[in-house]
């Protein structure tokens with residue numbers, strides 16, 4: 049059994065020991081080498097040398113995305129620049145990017161963490177891994193690439209885009225594992241069908257390792273049906289490493305955190321209080337052995353929970369639930385909190401509409417939020433039949449009201465009228481911000 053397989057099944061007490069030692073080491077390292085942490089710990093009266101238990105960790109102050117932005121470009125480095133072998137950045141819709149730096153050791157750990165997802169997909173050195181995440185500053189492409197190498201698999205570094213070629217390569221090279229965002233996987237599936245292929249028959253896909261954005265269970269089911277493979281979720285973020293922080297196993301019952309490299313906490317996003325396993329809240333991560341860009345209690349803004357209990361797959365690392373969305377993506381519609389993926393889940397119970405949608409948020413003359421779901425109809429559904437269109441719009445709207453207690457206007461639109469994405473799909477257009 050490889051070292052990775054061994055640690056994935058280690059007793060949880062052993063993992064907790066690794067975690068406590070890793071947190072203390074990281075916190076002291078941050079305190080001694082990164083001025084931000086020295087100031088933040090001192091202001092909070094927190095001495096990293098005093099960490100003896102997980103309760104002590106909960107006394108450490110948080111670090112937020114803005115803190116990392118303020119430290120751009122190199123303010124959060126814990127090693128001399130010459131030890132940094134690679135740099136990634138998260139795009140940041142609001143301007144300044146956050147930087148993730150990697151030593152040689154950090155890159156090795158990254159590959160090993162992503163490889164866990166391939167192992168969970170029953171992968172081996174016999175697999176052909178097509179990496180259709182974007183390469184570049186985005187961590188998706190190279191993270192999956194390193195994971196494929198770590199597995200000794202055959203890696204096809206095709207990157208995102210050029211979808212027809214993507215499909216021909218997949219068919220000709222016998223790709224068994226596809227790595228890309230779920231929305232791009234759907235675009236690949238639809239394009240393959242338009243090219244006259246039956247992907248389940250003509251391609252050789254066994255598994256898709258899809259992440260970087262939320263997707264609903266119904267979206268997943270449709271992908272699996274169209275491409276004839278199994279879809280496994282992968283989670284990660286530039287600020288702590290990239291993809292591979294947590295990987296879904298074949299059971300599809302949550303994502304196992306790489307707990308020997310990351311310490312997870314779930315907090316109440318309003319009060320910062322640590323919540324018990326099972327309760328939904330914001331994920332906070334501490335890196336345990338990151339050299340170049342360590343973080344102590346990084347607030348991810350991602351909403352999930354730790355799933356209590358043991359996974360039937362036998363992996364002892366705790367699982368997070370699939371991410372519904374980020375606190376900053378959550379729509380508050382007349383006081384009710386909703387994530388776009390919840391709207392997607394309901395919408396996808398209607399056969400007449402496809403997986404492509406966009407949610408527009410605006411305000412009316414009384415400054416109340418109005419939410420419009422633009423949903424593409426499937427080819428074959430006639431948009432000229434006004435009565436049928438109105439009936440379906442009303443039906444979807446009523447189902448959303450019952451399921452989520454929110455009033456959403458539904459507008460059916462032509463097939464292919466919503467822009468396709470090769471990376472993360474833009475699901476929400478907030479017109480309020482443009483006013």
Ligand code: DLL
Pocket residue numbers: 138139181186187188191258259260261262263281282283284285286287290291292348350370371372373374
């Ligand atoms: O998206 C890393 C990644 C690449 C993950 C490829 C998985 C696959 P960033 O661009 O820094 O990094 O964006 C991180 O994306 O905080 C989440 O809000 C979201 N996210 C990542 N994975 C998932 C997922 C990459 N599986 C941000 N489900 C995170 C839902 C996800 N959201």
